[in-house]
Structures are given as structure tokens and as C-alpha cells.
Amino acid sequence: MTVESKRGGPGLGTRPDPEIRWVSDRIRRAAQVRRWGLALADIVSIGLGLLAAVLLKKINPGTPEWSLLLIPIWIVTAKLYGLYDNDDRRLSHHTTQEIPNLVATAAVSVVVWKALTMVLGANPPISSASVVIIGGTAAVASLILRSGVRTVWRYRAPPDRTLIIGSSERAELVASRLDRHREQGGNIEVIGIVSDRVPEDGDLDRHPYLGPLENLSEVVRKERVTRVVIAKEPDSANKVGHIIDTCLAEDVAATLVPAESEVLGPAAEVARLADVPVIEFHSFGVPRSTLFMKRSLDIALSALLLIPALPILLLSGLAIRLTSKGRAFFFHERVGKFGKHFRVIKLRTMYEGSEKRLEGMLDDRADDDPSFKVPDDPRVTPVGRFLRATSIDELPQLINVFKGDMSLVGPRPKIPNEASMYEERESRHLSIRPGLTGPMQVSGRGLLTFEERLALERDYLESISLAKDLEILLRTPGAVLSGRGARDL
Numbered sequence: 001m002t003v004e005s006k007r008g009g010p011g012l013g014t015r016p017d018p019e020i021r022w023v024s025d026r027i028r029r030a031a032q033v034r035r036w037g038l039a040l041a042d043i044v045s046i047g048l049g050l051l052a053a054v055l056l057k058k059i060n061p062g063t064p065e066w067s068l069l070l071i072p073i074w075i076v077t078a079k080l081y082g083l084y085d086n087d088d089r090r091l092s093h094h095t096t097q098e099i100p101n102l103v104a105t106a107a108v109s110v111v112v113w114k115a116l117t118m119v120l121g122a123n124p125p126i127s128s129a130s131v132v133i134i135g136g137t138a139a140v141a142s143l144i145l146r147s148g149v150r151t152v153w154r155y156r157a158p159p160d161r162t163l164i165i166g167s168s169e170r171a172e173l174v175a176s177r178l179d180r181h182r183e184q185g186g187n188i189e190v191i192g193i194v195s196d197r198v199p200e201d202g203d204l205d206r207h208p209y210l211g212p213l214e215n216l217s218e219v220v221r222k223e224r225v226t227r228v229v230i231a232k233e234p235d236s237a238n239k240v241g242h243i244i245d246t247c248l249a250e251d252v253a254a255t256l257v258p259a260e261s262e263v264l265g266p267a268a269e270v271a272r273l274a275d276v277p278v279i280e281f282h283s284f285g286v287p288r289s290t291l292f293m294k295r296s297l298d299i300a301l302s303a304l305l306l307i308p309a310l311p312i313l314l315l316s317g318l319a320i321r322l323t324s325k326g327r328a329f330f331f332h333e334r335v336g337k338f339g340k341h342f343r344v345i346k347l348r349t350m351y352e353g354s355e356k357r358l359e360g361m362l363d364d365r366a367d368d369d370p371s372f373k374v375p376d377d378p379r380v381t382p383v384g385r386f387l388r389a390t391s392i393d394e395l396p397q398l399i400n401v402f403k404g405d406m407s408l409v410g411p412r413p414k415i416p417n418e419a420s421m422y423e424e425r426e427s428r429h430l431s432i433r434p435g436l437t438g439p440m441q442v443s444g445r446g447l448l449t450f451e452e453r454l455a456l457e458r459d460y461l462e463s464i465s466l467a468k469d470l471e472i473l474l475r476t477p478g479a480v481l482s483g484r485g486a487r488d489l
Contacts, residue, residue, distance in 0.1 A: 030157035035084045037153065039075060041145035046070055048141045049134035058129040066117050066126060067134070073116070074109040074138075081105050087150070088253075092186055095147040096471040102146075103139055110135035159189040160253070161224055165213065165243060166231030167197050174231040174257055175207045191223050213239065220250045227253040286432075286464045293466055298408050302401040309395045316347050316383075316392055324381045326352040329396060334413035337433045342405040344413055345396040349384025350377075391480045397436050409469040410435025411457040431461065442475040 050067050053059040078084060081101040087093045110131045117126045162178060164171040171193045182188050192210040210219045219225065228247050230240060240256065247254040317328030330348040333341055380388065387393040400406040406413065413434035439456040440448060448456070460468070 030153070031088055034087060034149065034153045034157070037149040038084055038146055039078075041149050042074055042078060042138075042142050043071055045138040045141035045145055046074060046134070049136070049138035052137040053130040053133040056133060058127065058133055060124045060127055060130065063126055063130055066113075066122050069116060070109060070113045070134070073113050074105065077109045077112070078102075078105045092181060092188075093150075094471070094475065095143060095150055096474045098146070099143065099470060099474075100467050102143055106135045106139035106142075154187050157187060159187045160227040162188050162190050162227045162229055163210070163219065163223065163225045164190060164193045164207070164229050164231055165195065165216070166193070166257075167195055171195060171231045172207065174229060178229070179206065188227075191225065192219075194219055213243070216243065216246050217250060220246070220252060225250075225252055227255065229255045229257060231257050290464065290466065291432075294407065294409075294464075294469060295404075297466070297469070298401050298404075301408055302398045306398050306402070309398060312392060313347070313395055316387060316395075319383050320348055320381075323383050324348075324351055333416060334434065335416055335430060336405055336413065337430065339430050341416070342400070344405070345399055347387055347393040347396060349381060349387050349393050350379045351381055394436060401436055405433070407433040407435050408437065409472050410438055411460065412438060412440055412453070432464070437472060437476045439472065442472055442479045 046067065050059070050064060053063070081104060083098055083101055083105060086098070114126050114128075114131050159182070164175045164178075166174065175190045175193065178186070178188050178190050182190075190207055192208045194210050194213055194216055196213050198209070198212075210223065216228075220228070228243065230243055232240060244254055320326075320328045326348060328348060330346045330350075331343045332346070334344045336342050384393070397406060401408055410432055411434050414430070439460045440453050443456055
């Protein structure tokens with residue numbers, strides 16, 4: 001039991017229950033192992049950078065000894081950029097989110113390292129060529145090794161036993177999103193919901209109701225909770241302080257989902273003005289320079305990727321023609337930027353005449369999803385199922401990207417009847433070119449509901465950046481190889 005404070009609530013300086021403390025210590029030890037693993041990945045990356053400079057013969061005789069000085073410089077710089085602590089602060093963190101800070105860490109570290117070697121009198125001086133090679137190689141290697149460390153850690157570390165606080169409907173929505181995150185490899189386990197509103201039968205689909213808010217401390221200790229997620233209601237501001245105090249007293253992490261989360265989105269940024277916390281919105285349009293660079297990246301990468309894609313397309317087209325009647329390629333109308341219609345190019349994955357069977361099949365569905373995706377669609381050929389599962393059927397869209405109908409990253413290309421159902425807010429999905437890949441493809445694909453897909457794409461549109469596009473591009477191969485959601489596409 002905890003010692004009560006003078007305010008009548010749990011004391012902030014008290015010692016938590018030994019049982020929950022044991023679970024919390026396991027989480028802390030696992031987090032410490034992860035931090036050490038990330039630091040080791042960085043050290044190995046520096047060594048690989050040094051090896052690359054040696055192999056390329058761009059290194060001076062004294063550089064290997066001086067390179068030891070780069071290790072503490074890199075570690076300190078990475079620490080300043082939060083590269084060892086973001087996993088603890090965030091409910092979910094991907095290595096791809098670190099790309100800007102990782103590049104900055106590499107650049108700052110090697111520049112500081114070279115400057116220090118000059119001040120300390122390195123003889124001969126470290127060459128600029130070796131600095132560039134070591135820094136560039138270390139940045140790329142660190143990105144790969146850090147991803148490996150986090151993958152191993154997710155499989156080995158105990159999951160965060162997470163408790164959701166909020167009304168049954170809102171809490172269940174947040175809990176289902178976290179469950180989906182766990183299915184995609186997240187290290188979170190939702191164990192139940194606490195709410196002052198006792199749910200009625202059927203309100204909670206998958207998660208048990210564990211009691212009212214006044215019993216939060218007991219629930220945390222009994223269920224060995226290590227993280228609390230507050231699904232905040234508009235009228236519950238006075239309760240949040242008590243919940244945070246309880247989390248501090250019980251030594252568990254806390255995460256707040258604001259009541260205005262649909263309004264906030266990733267375009268909102270928390271800052272401080274005269275020591276007052278404020279939320280700032282990026283409500284202005286996307287800079288032209290960003291759109292120009294995005295289009296330049298589309299042209300360069302699509303042209304580059306079409307070269308290795310050509311033999312795959314030829315073999316796939318041959319397999320399609322040999323196993324079913326009809327053309328190898330399929331053209332279908334989509335709605336692009338500013339509502340302009342274009343024909344998307346894909347490998348044919350269905351039997352000839354499949355479109356004539358679509359209307360009756362959609363009439364038999366129970367959901368209101370306006371897209372024409374049908375789970376276990378009988379119109380799909382055996383070869384088509386493989387092409388869809390591996391996303392090979394999407395490769396011809398690189399031609400659409402090169403032509404300018406599409407972008408490498410963006411919202412899904414919409415069919416006309418789906419676009420016609422958009423309300424004013426959803427119409428923003430047509431403000432940029434649709435994407436070959438995008439937030440939906442790396443976050444569940446066919447497992448997502450129509451509303452979840454719209455929300456993901458809206459979030460993307462509110463925070464368009466080259467860094468975000470690169471993150472999605474790097475996550476796409478993993479999403480494709482995992483096959484999650486591909487069966488429904």
C-alpha cells in the first residue's frame with residue numbers, strides 16, 4: 001500500500017507496492033538494455049564508417065587512433081537529440097522517425113571531431129574525405145542497426161501492461177487502436193478500462209471493465225499496470241491531475257489522448273509561450289519548395305525503380321496470360337489531384353468480366369465502405385492473390401508516378417464514387433497527387449476501416465514533409481513483406 005499525502009490522494013514521494021514495483025523494474029531494466037543496445041549500435045556504426053574509409057583508401061595513418069574520440073562526441077550529440085530516450089517518452093516510436101536527428105547527429109559529430117583533432121594537433125590532420133565517408137557510413141549503418149536493436153527488443157521485452165481511462169465508448173476506441181498497434185508489432189498490452197461511467201452490456205467489445213476512477217490505485221497494483229492511457233473527455237479536466245498524481249505515486253507511465261485529438265492531428269505542436277503551454281497549428285499551405293522537391297524525388301526514384309521492376313513485370317505478365325484469359329495489364333479510372341480523373345495502371349489480378357459481378361457482391365456486404373475491396377474476393381485469380389499479397393500488381397503505377405498522375409507517397413488513389421461521398425474536410429484528400437504508398441499502406445492496409453483510413457490520410461495531409469515521405473518509403477518494404485492486410489486488398 002502507498003502512504004497517503006496530506007491532500008488525501010496518493011503521496012508523490014511514496015514507495016509503490018512491491019508487486020507493481022517488481023513489474024515496473026522489469027520494464028525499466030528492459031528499457032535500459034534497449035538504450036545500451038542503441039549506444040552499441042552507434043559505436044559499431046562508427047567502426048563501420050572507419051572500415052569504409054580504410055577500404056576506400058581515404059584515411060590517414062593516424063586516423064584510427066583519433067577515431068576513438070568520435071565515440072563520446074557521437075554519444076553526447078545523440079543524447080542531446082533524444083536518440084536514446086524517445087522510446088521511453090513515446091507510446092510508439094519507429095527508427096524511421098529518427099532519420100532527421102540521426103543525420104544531424106552524424107554531421108555535427110564529425111564536424112566537431114575534426115575541429116577537436118585540429119585543436120589537439122593531429123598529425124597528419126584528419127582528411128575531409130575521411131570525415132565525409134565515416135560520417136555518412138555511420139549514419140546509414142546506425143539507422144539499420146538501431147532498427148535491428150528495436151526489433152529484437154520488441155520480441156524479447158515484456159509488454160507495457162496498459163490501462164485505459166475514459167468513458168466506455170471513447171476508451172474502447174483508443175483500446176482497439178492500441179490492440180491493432182500490438183498486432184503490427186507494438187509492445188503494448190491493453191488489460192482493461194477504468195471509468196466512472198459503468199458500461200452497459202455490449203459497450204465494451206474486447207476489454208474488461210475494471211472499476212471506477214476512485215479505485216485506480218488498487219487496479220494498478222492488482223493488475224500490475226505499467227502504463228496508463230487517459231482517453232480524456234471534454235469535461236474531465238479536473239480529473240487528469242488526480243490521475244497523473246496517482247501514476248507518479250504508483251510509479252507507472254502516463255499518456256494523455258486529448259479530447260480534441262481529431263482536431264489536433266500531427267499538424268499541432270505543443271510549445272511554451274511565456275512559460276504557458278500552448279498548441280500551435282500548421283494551418284498554412286505546403287510550401288512550394290516542398291512540393292517541388294517532392295515531385296523531383298518522384299521523377300528520380302520512379303525512373304530508377306522502373307529498371308529493376310521491368311523483368312518482374314514481364315514475368316508477372318506472362319504468368320497472368322498463361323493462367324487466365326485477358327490482358328496482362330488493367331486500367332481503371334481514379335480521381336487525382338484537384339479532382340482530375342486519370343487511368344491507373346496495374347497488373348490484372350481478376351478474371352475477365354469481374355466488374356460486372358461487383359454490384360451484386362457489394363449489395364451483400366454489411367459495411368458501408370464505399371471502396372470496392374471485398375475480403376476473399378472470388379473474382380481474384382490464384383496468380384492475382386500472390387501479386388496482391390506481394391504488392392507486385394502495384395508496380396506499373398511507377399509509370400503513373402513518372403507521368404505525374406501520382407506521387408510515390410500520398411493518399412490512396414480514389415475511385416470516383418468514393419470521392420463523390422467526401423464532405424468538405426475529406427475533400428482535402430484531393431489537394432495533392434495520390435500515392436503509390438502512403439500512411440494506410442504502412443499502418444494496416446486492408447485491416448483498417450474506412451474511417452481509420454480517412455483519419456490516417458488526413459493526418460498525413462496536415463503534416464506533409466520530405467522527412468515524413470522518406471519515413472513512409474522506408475517502412476513500406478517491411479509492411480509489404482509482413483503481408484498484414486494484403487488479403488483484403
